[in-house]
Amino acid sequence: MSGAEKINVTVSAVVPLNELVTRFEFKRTDGALFPTFSGGAHTVVEMKDDGLTRLNPYSLMSDPQDQQTYAISVRRDDEGRGGSLFMHNNVKVGDAMVVSNPVNLFSLDLRAKKHLMIAGGIGITPFMAQIKQLDRAHGNWELHYATRNAALGTYVDELTSTHPNDVHIYYDDDKNFIDLENLLDGQPLGTHIYVCGPKGMIDWVRGKTAELGWPLESVHYEEFLAPQPGKPFEVKLSISNKTIQVGENESLLEALEREGVDAPYLCRGGACGQCETSVIGYDGKFLHMDHWLEDDEKASGTKIMPCVSRFEGKTLVLDR
């Protein structure tokens, strides 16, 4: 691991919010204060799951100025590799865990005259912190939040009761959808857009804003991919002179870490580029899942993002 020291924490609260989402709150084990952070930051949570160490990023959704408590909200993914299931099934109040210092890959552009936030589902979490930050600075913001229905509307009640005029809720089950074109049409000059949610929503907002001529610099999005399970494969590492096996339910990055090979990372979700690794040789097929590498780089067979991408074939040799 590269970067700052980790922070030892104790789970101080586990709060089920609805059928799918639970909030986890942490206090520092040493009794000191947490670092403040900027709205949109995430922390990487270490999970000791039956011999595997999982490192999953979650948006910090507590008040960025609250140095007593960090909070994350985790949506249970029954199809995933098990990180969210571990959180939901195994983590209890009083447990010792380890989290990273905050890292922000989705920060507010503080030049904005207005912050227009578009959230889908669990994508609401970074906005919870950003709204608290902006409220303190008397910032101008507006939230449009689409979720399946009221029962799964994580933090809907809290948001609408504290900010009845700035929060707009859309329930898919009611066939109530964000009227994006109209919404964009009415925005003042200097508005910045932030979107966090499923890939389809992000593509939709990016596509529509581009079509309407919005500057790229004014449209911000955060999309961390969860690493997907896949067939096991073998990798040769030329610098550390090792051959390692990547299991079905672990990522290449996790396998490198398990073997003590230092690979830097920030997002662990194919977005930040930090873990980019050079390919020295291969015979087989890459399963590129990230949205960091350009299409021609993916096709060239010279780079791989080990946090989310996999390989199928005979041999893969990496510059690690």
Place this chain on the structure above:
Amino acid sequence: MTIQFKDETFRDDYTFSNSDWAIKRFPFPFHEDSYMYAVNMEQHRGGPDGSVYEKRFDVDEHYVSEMRDRAMVLADDPLRCQSLPHMTLAGWDLLELIMVSKSEDYPDLFELHRDGDQWHWINKPLGIDDKFTFLDETSLPYGPMEYITRQTQGDFCVLDQRDDNLWMDAGIVTTQADWSLDFDIGMNFFEWHAPVPLAHEKGIFVRALKFLLNIQQGAPARRLNWTMTVNPLLDTSPENYHKWGIQKTSLTPENIGQKQHLRVELQTFFRLPRSNALVFPIRAYLASFDDLMTVPKWGRRLHRVIRDLPEELATYKGFIDNRPMMLDYLSRYDDGKPTSDGIWPNLDTDPPRD
């Protein structure tokens, strides 16, 4: 140790001088007998006792006089300190970082007492005792960045991070190696580095930017940079070139040892938590050639580096015309013996001078 603050000047009569303590801890910037650009970053997490690396914000014997010089520069030219409107939060971040660091690292000199947002700051060397409300600009005599950097040695660039780039959107710059905040304000990383020779071709700035964008909270970094300055001038700015540029012609073989200074910048980088901006403190240390020659290893090495430096770099750093005279002086301190790796003086282990 207790620091004895000096009463000295960096202009006119130039009474600046280094004590033996300051010479031995001088951040000599050459770790080998040659020099070429490199990103050369390392973590800024302490260093040997008493070295300039030990504390997050080094305070030394020149502190009080440097702060007086800064106030004079600002009185003459207020545009040396600028902060675009969206950078105020980063200014508070910086104020918090410095106050917390200094009060923890130098408890005998600085005190910070916090009760919620009611803060009480005591700076004993400068005789400052202020109570204010954190995040309330009206409770301080200056903006937060200017307030704290009038009390902290070194220049400060506060860089906004957006669009995969860094932007020079705030700073206070009064002790600079011939660049101007007023000119660079609002520029991005590649724009403000455009005048630097050779480094672009080597891809240095692309790699440096990638590194800086990824600097994390709790993991500050540092590097050294250097140039040459005739007379112990802190303010070698383009704005005042007409005053100091001509002084470069005043060197003679007789006065070069006292007048010619190696100017070293300790550059550090901290992620600011509330704003996600990056602060880039640039702390200048000055040592005369005579000071440096008291360390045999540094005498040998400085001669070899200056002798072999590419012409473009000697030109860019502004001493190409004086290089022959420098080499005449420096060659007397190079007996051809080997030098140890690294920047430290190693007085006990490197050979004495012939």
